Amino acid sequence: MSATTSEIRRVEGRGIPVRGDDIDTDRIIPARFLRCVTFAGIGEHAFADDRQQAGGKHPFDRKEFAGASVLVVNANFGCGSSREHAPQSLVGWGVRAVLGESFAEIFFGNCVALGVPCLTLAADDIERIQDALEADPTARIVVDVDDCSVGVGTRKYRGTLADGVRRALASGVWDSLALLLADPAEVDRVASALPYVGWSAVV
Amino acid sequence: MGKNLLEKVWESHAVRELPTGQTQLFIGLHLIHEVTSPQAFEALRERGLRVRRPDRTFATVDHIVPTHTHARPFEDGLAEQMMSAIERNCREFGVPLFGLGDRRQGVVHVVGPELGLTQPGMTIACGDSHTSTHGAFGAIAFGIGTSQVRDVLATQCLAMDRLRVRRVCVGGALGPGVYAKDVILAIIRRLGVKGGVGFAYEFAGEVIERLAMEERMTICNMSIEGGARVGYINPDETTFEYLRGRPFAPGGAVGSDRDRARWDSAVAWWRTRASDAGARYDDEVTFDGGAIRPHVTWGINPGQSVDVGEALPDAASVAADERASVVEALEFMDFRGGARIAGTRIDVAFIGSCTNGRISDLREAARVARGRRVASHVKALVVPGSQAVRAAAEAEGLDEVFRAAGFDWRGAGCSMCLAMNPDKLVGRQVCASSSNRNFKGRQGSPTGRTLLMSPAMVAAAAVAGEVIDVREFLAEPAAV
Numbered sequence: 174m175s176a177t178t179s180e181i182r183r184v185e186g187r188g189i190p191v192r193g194d195d196i197d198t199d200r201i202i203p204a205r206f207l208r209c210v211t212f213a214g215i216g217e218h219a220f221a222d223d224r225q226q227a228g229g230k231h232p233f234d235r236k237e238f239a240g241a242s243v244l245v246v247n248a249n250f251g252c253g254s255s256r257e258h259a260p261q262s263l264v265g266w267g268v269r270a271v272l273g274e275s276f277a278e279i280f281f282g283n284c285v286a287l288g289v290p291c292l293t294l295a296a297d298d299i300e301r302i303q304d305a306l307e308a309d310p311t312a313r314i315v316v317d318v319d320d321c322s323v324g325v326g327t328r329k330y331r332g333t334l335a336d337g338v339r340r341a342l343a344s345g346v347w348d349s350l351a352l353l354l355a356d357p358a359e360v361d362r363v364a365s366a367l368p369y370v371g372w373s374a375v376v
Numbered sequence: 377m378g379k380n381l382l383e384k385v386w387e388s389h390a391v392r393e394l395p396t397g398q399t400q401l402f403i404g405l406h407l408i409h410e411v412t413s414p415q416a417f418e419a420l421r422e423r424g425l426r427v428r429r430p431d432r433t434f435a436t437v438d439h440i441v442p443t444h445t446h447a448r449p450f451e452d453g454l455a456e457q458m459m460s461a462i463e464r465n466c467r468e469f470g471v472p473l474f475g476l477g478d479r480r481q482g483v484v485h486v487v488g489p490e491l492g493l494t495q496p497g498m499t500i501a502c503g504d505s506h507t508s509t510h511g512a513f514g515a516i517a518f519g520i521g522t523s524q525v526r527d528v529l530a531t532q533c534l535a536m537d538r539l540r541v542r543r544v545c546v547g548g549a550l551g552p553g554v555y556a557k558d559v560i561l562a563i564i565r566r567l568g569v570k571g572g573v574g575f576a577y578e579f580a581g582e583v584i585e586r587l588a589m590e591e592r593m594t595i596c597n598m599s600i601e602g603g604a605r606v607g608y609i610n611p612d613e614t615t616f617e618y619l620r621g622r623p624f625a626p627g628g629a630v631g632s633d634r635d636r637a638r639w640d641s642a643v644a645w646w647r648t649r650a651s652d653a654g655a656r657y658d659d660e661v662t663f664d665g666g667a668i669r670p671h672v673t674w675g676i677n678p679g680q681s682v683d684v685g686e687a688l689p690d691a692a693s694v695a696a697d698e699r700a701s702v703v704e705a706l707e708f709m710d711f712r713g714g715a716r717i718a719g720t721r722i723d724v725a726f727i728g729s730c731t732n733g734r735i736s737d738l739r740e741a742a743r744v745a746r747g748r749r750v751a752s753h754v755k756a757l758v759v760p761g762s763q764a765v766r767a768a769a770e771a772e773g774l775d776e777v778f779r780a781a782g783f784d785w786r787g788a789g790c791s792m793c794l795a796m797n798p799d800k801l802v803g804r805q806v807c808a809s810s811s812n813r814n815f816k817g818r819q820g821s822p823t824g825r826t827l828l829m830s831p832a833m834v835a836a837a838a839v840a841g842e843v844i845d846v847r848e849f850l851a852e853p854a855a856v
Binding site: 193195199200205207209211212249252253254255257260276278279337338340341346348353356360364366367369 | 388389390391392394395396397398400402404411412414415418425428429432439440452454455457458461495497498503504505507518519520521522523524526527530531532533534535537569570573574600601603605626638641642645676677700701704794795796813815816817818820822823
């Protein structure tokens, strides 16, 4: 977790396609790699079991995709466990933005908290981009957070990103801690109006 | 127009609208455990922050805890390091910890409710996706990542987007041998594993109203497997009766007049939290509870299930957009489309988890196991969800029933649900499991295979050595 935040308006780099619907966070980072007290070094374990089973053919092991920063996935990516270790492992590997047909909610929120935009694109467009990357892994991808567009080579695609998230990323307040620390008196006022907060606990 | 429970809870906990358009939401109860909290505490240290409401924060240990022995230090050095970290963090930041030596230790989603910490009308957060469990009490409860754990520790608040509400109504009555687990598997099968994204599920209808609290928890627990981060059930007399006298419930043991007055005023407030009769919903779906049969998953996500008597789908019979998933799942599981799930040979039987590791689950499994023997090729284990569940089961003699049948009787923890501890599948083993996820590799072997089902179905599979309809066993009691 970084202590400072910066504006995320644009991510530019090469892309890496990982195909398949419902890729869960256990697959992104198997539970045995959650045995840690820091996120240091977790990037090398991203997709560990899928990669092992693919025998070197997983995109994360193919040298033509090494150094890519825009991950392109299909539907319901990141479902399952809430482990932030999943986006942390992707970031550790080098991912800076994710394009997909759809994302699981907790995964999406965890990405925002790390300053990683997850843009939703039409299924056909995702497939076109994945095909294009397979055909030419050197293709440049430009993810424009401000106008929710994605440029791949000479083609341009429309994406969507909730307004609030887009604003948070673009204005550098995606790390919500500073916002939440801002008004403690108002927090106390809300808390004291809740009857249960006054019910004393028996420890 | 009336309001639903989510609207009421949201409005009563909203601190302000943030510049991002999200709501700053006060969190009434923050539960933490050893896996998703160490980096969050470290972030507090780096910024010189304290835990804002240690009185509304509770910790326990569950994911990494070995279930065969609690001896320290753990054999696994990494697990020991995590254990030491949460002990130190709780000590330094003043957070109560139900640690290994504490009889209140257990799986976080079993412990919160059984201690009476979980109550109607609250917002509850925990760095674990199965936090939706607590919605069974009419709380709005959801899983969060570690950055958000940090946010709650430091501010007792979260930045959240408002959820829509889908009312999932299950009418009629369940048949014998059909459990809450079958209901939620049937719901996820129809609504899909991503059908609930952006929604809170409000579970309602005659079937849900008749369920005991522990069964309601099973339903809400697996909301997230249907994509819904939040699942809840309106609080009613069943909820209040469950809570009465629990250590952290208002009025505690409800002994004195003062306790009784506290309890009565709490119940009065809780009643106001339930959805109003004229509440508005963003979507409504209905299920016929009488048509639900025992379910078993056959694939690699919890939406891929069939009735125990039903044939598996094949690539040709499913919609084009599902084909790739079905082919991938059948191949991973090494199952044939068109074959029946009943008769599938199993290697391991696991009863436990935050989904189905409570006393009523163990009672149902014991009913099947009593006077029978686990098949000789099956390794079977029962892992109580908490030390309190274990003690209650032992007081009833359930441990003896399980041991006599050939099950291992273990200590409390997450165990083989996610295999962050010594309990793991090996190689291509097939596990009949009362847990919540059948993802590839979930139970510790990258190529291991999981069949999700109710605890009674797991017990039946353990005895038969293969998947079998538990109703065959229930109809015909074993010769004791």
